[in-house]
Amino acid sequence: MNEKKGIIIAGAVVGIISVLLVKFGNPVNMGFCIACFIRDIAGGIGMHRAPIVQYIRPEIIGLVLGAFIISMKSKEFQAKGGSSPFTRFVLGIGVMIGALMFLGCPLRMVLRLAGGDLNAILGIAGFVVGIFVGVYFLNKGFNLKRNYNLPKFEGYLFPIVNLGLFVLLLSGFSMLIFSEEGPGSMHAPIWIALFAGLIVGILAQKTRLCMVGGTRDMIMFKDSYLLSGFLAILIFAFIGNLILGYFNLGFAEQPVAHTDGLWNFLGMVLVGWGSVLLGGCPLRQLILAGEGNADSAVTVMGSLIGAAIAHNFGLASSPAGATTNGKVAVLICLVLVILISLANSEILISKKTLTKSRNN
Template identity: 85%
Template sequence: MKGKKDIIIAGGIIGLLSVLLVKLGNPANMGFCIACFIRDIAGGIGLHRAPIVQYIRPEVIGLVLGAFIISMKNKEFQSRGGSSPFTRFILGIAVMIGALMFLGCPLRMVLRLAGGDLNAILGIAGFVVGIFVGVFFLNKGFNLKRSYNLPKFEGYLFPIVNVGLFVLLLSGFSMLLFSEEGPGSMHAPIWISLIVGLIVGALSQKTRLCMVGGTRDMIMFKDNYLLSGFLSILVFAFIGNLILGYFNPGFANQPVAHTDGLWNFLGMVLVGWGSVLLGGCPLRQLILAGEGNTDSAVTVMGSLVGAAICHNFGLASSPKGTTTNGQVAVIICFLLVLVISLVNSEMLVKQNNLKKVNNN
């Protein structure tokens, strides 16, 4: 019971801090959005040239370093990797394409609903469907093979890169790009963003917070521990939005959102399915990378590249709606994720091999 109480408290803190970041300058309903923030970072380092989404988000850096510090303190830091890294890289790209079709990760999906954006309901429906599909393949023996212990320095590299990125941000390095308008230009003060990221990273590491894991565990084991954390985020962010006057219920005219229900749904199906195969949502991947998991670090790099692809090739949605290129990309990603699911599901592979033997 104590464990569930802890994750509910952590979720409440995260929900309130998310609203606080909006109060201090972040875009509405975007106190945290892992997909959007990684997209902004991709723009900030010049991987794409969309001028309205370019900024090195200190929240992401804080998440990684918060998880790193707590895992070191609790002796939970473990440098591991080697579990189908390129497959994880590709899945990271696919999940990002789905998230930028919807315009948000699972965490922002909850925060959008807490702010009154009813388009998030269709996103949640798609997300749950995607997790059901992923669980089907887990039950068929899906796995990306074992990981291996690595030298500690391998696990240190991702946090070190994030420290370097923060130093560049503070220095105002001339090669970095900064939006002068749009969502990328809207942000809380740097140090506050970092501190909030550190707190949320520490809490997420301690409680193993993950919406994909929570929904998956509820489906497979009827365990609502992880899911209770996200319900707490929803409730407390809703309360914070009410107090500050940010709650605006409806479908139309929502901040950084569109009303195309079908593609909101399908985008999050892709996010849910891909995240189950990866073993966690985009937030969880950052936390695991901070703990020394290099497979998760590779997944985050895939997400970074995916964000660049979305904006370089016109795949990302906008408040005006989705794009034809984005719709085609989501369909291609569904086919790709299906192939990855089939090839790595041991029971399905064995059944197929038996059929071949019997036919011969």
């Protein structure tokens, strides 16, 4: 009971912080969005040239450093990796493409609903369907094989890279690119954003906050522990939006969103399914990377590349709707996720091997 109370309190704090970040300058319904912020960072370091989504988001850096600091303090830091790293990299690309079709990660999906954006309902429906499919393959023995202990410095590298990026941001490094208009130009002050990220990183590390894990555990074990954290985010962000006047109920004219229901749905099917295979949502991957998990760091790098691909090839949606290129990319990624699911499901592989041996 105490554990559930802890994650509810953590969710409440995350919901309140998310709304306050909007008050301090972040886009509406985007106090926190892992996919959007990684996309902005990709633009900020010149990996894509979409002029309205380029900025080094301190919230992401804070998440990683918060998880790193608290895991070191609690002796939970462990450098490990080697579990199908390239498959994870590819899945990271796919999850990002799905998220940028919907225009948000699972965390932003909840925040969009808390702000009155009813398009998020279709995203949630797709997300749950994707998780159901992913759980089906988990029950068929899907796994990406074991990981191994690595030298500690391997686990330190990802936090070090994030710290270095923050130093570049503070120094005003001339090679960084910042949007002058659009969502990328809207941001909270650097130190406030970093502090917010540190708090959320610490809370997410201590409670294992994960939207994908919560839905998966509810489906598989009827365990509502993780899901209760996101319900708390929804409720407290909703209250915060009402108090500050950000709540706007409806489908049309929502901030950084579109009304193409089918592709909102399919984009989040891809996010849910891919994240189940990876073992956690984009937020969880950042926290694990901060704890020393090199496989999660590889997944985050895949997400960074996925964001660059999405904007360089016109795959990302906009308030005008989904692009043709984006629709094709989501379908291709869904096929790829099917192949990865089949290729790594032990029961299905065993049946195929048994059938072949009988035929011989």
